[in-house]
Amino acid sequence: MVTGGLGFIGSHTVVELMEAGYEPVIVDDLSNSSPQVLDGIERITGRRPLFYDYDLRDKAKVKEIFDRHPDLQGIIHFAASKYVGESVENPLLYYENNICSLVHLLHEALAHDVRRFIFSSSCTVYGEPDSLPVTEDMPVKPATSPYGNTKQIDEEILRDSAKAYGLQVIALRYFNPIGAHPSAEIGELPVGVPQNLVPFITQTAIGLRDELRIFGDDYPTPDGTAIRDYIHVVDLARAHVVALERLMEGRNKEAFEVFNIGTGRGSSVREVVDTFMKVTGVDLPYRITGRREGDITAVWADTTKAENELGWKARLTMADALRDAWRWEQKIRNKKSNP
Numbered sequence: 001m002v003t004g005g006l007g008f009i010g011s012h013t014v015v016e017l018m019e020a021g022y023e024p025v026i027v028d029d030l031s032n033s034s035p036q037v038l039d040g041i042e043r044i045t046g047r048r049p050l051f052y053d054y055d056l057r058d059k060a061k062v063k064e065i066f067d068r069h070p071d072l073q074g075i076i077h078f079a080a081s082k083y084v085g086e087s088v089e090n091p092l093l094y095y096e097n098n099i100c101s102l103v104h105l106l107h108e109a110l111a112h113d114v115r116r117f118i119f120s121s122s123c124t125v126y127g128e129p130d131s132l133p134v135t136e137d138m139p140v141k142p143a144t145s146p147y148g149n150t151k152q153i154d155e156e157i158l159r160d161s162a163k164a165y166g167l168q169v170i171a172l173r174y175f176n177p178i179g180a181h182p183s184a185e186i187g188e189l190p191v192g193v194p195q196n197l198v199p200f201i202t203q204t205a206i207g208l209r210d211e212l213r214i215f216g217d218d219y220p221t222p223d224g225t226a227i228r229d230y231i232h233v234v235d236l237a238r239a240h241v242v243a244l245e246r247l248m249e250g251r252n253k254e255a256f257e258v259f260n261i262g263t264g265r266g267s268s269v270r271e272v273v274d275t276f277m278k279v280t281g282v283d284l285p286y287r288i289t290g291r292r293e294g295d296i297t298a299v300w301a302d303t304t305k306a307e308n309e310l311g312w313k314a315r316l317t318m319a320d321a322l323r324d325a326w327r328w329e330q331k332i333r334n335k336k337s338n339p
């Protein structure tokens with residue numbers, strides 16, 4: 001079962017799962033995705049996965065899916081709200097979507113004896129790290145937003161459930177996922193004005209936005225702009241398949257495991273902007289403005305544990321991801337002007 005399987009990371013993971021021979025059952029409430037994503041998945045894989053337009057807050061619906069699919073082998077749980085700013089304005093939405101839904105899912109999974117669980121966590125749990133790169137055993141810092149708090153609480157719920165019920169959990173702490181499938185059949189579909197850097201860049205490049213604002217060039221970094229670890233969404237998707245296989249083959253060392261999923265390389269906002277212009281040949285209008293509230297200076301992953309234990313390593317670069325994100329942006333805009 002792939003919850004949130006029509007979203008950005010979910011849809012790419014569905015493709016990787018299908019290409020590895022799995023038959024995903026998608027559950028997605030379409031709150032931040034579109035049923036047309038199924039067409040893209042079908043064009044890439046040649047098959048159309050099963051899909052339920054259900055909201056995981058509805059316990060009866062969750063039960064129904066498990067009843068209908070007694071052969072489920074595991075769950076990859078993406079379905080969640082993901083905007084930091086929105087979570088500050090409407091925390092209860094986040095606690096309901098990101099926590100109540102997880103609890104419903106776990107109840108039914110255990111009642112139906114489905115015990116393999118892969119969870120979408122985030123590097124946000126590290127806050128502003130004391131040293132870089134961050135390893136998985138570094139302390140989880142107090143969350144600075146309800147969104148971040150839900151990821152921390154969810155990890156705790158899963159850790160406790162692994163201990164109590166024999167659930168086998170892998171939490172993947174994502175760094176900054178960007179890019180799109182190289183086929184340009186699926187990609188990121190932000191609703192409204194994008195909050196994240198790369199969709200804002202591609203929308204500016206295509207002319208939907210006047211200019212990119214770089215939030216701060218007075219950070220204590222080599223060029224003054226903030227540093228993140230940008231990971232290609234296809235590499236990230238592959239990490240889920242590898243994690244699932246680890247659980248299927250019983251190779252996990254503990255009932256609750258955590259892995260950083262990043263490239264191990266930090267890039268500044270300026271580097272991202274410069275690389276985008278270089279690989280696409282597009283001149284991107286931008287302006288430096290003040291810092292964005294809540295942003296940290298720098299974070300990037302130590303990926304040693306993922307490499308040694310999972311046998312997973314990013315293969316694609318930030319430049320590959322920007323090229324793919326641009327191809328996807330061009331494709332969706334042409335479609336809209338040319339239905």
Ligand code: UFG
Binds near residue numbers: 197213
């Ligand atoms: N940035 C800009 N201009 C923009 C958008 C972003 O300069 O228009 C900068 C940000 O200030 C930051 C960097 O680009 O320095 C990356 O910003 P994103 O919004 O793309 O990503 P964040 O690192 O802020 O957020 C990501 C995930 C969140 C998660 C967070 C945890 O998208 O879900 O990491 O660190 F909570």
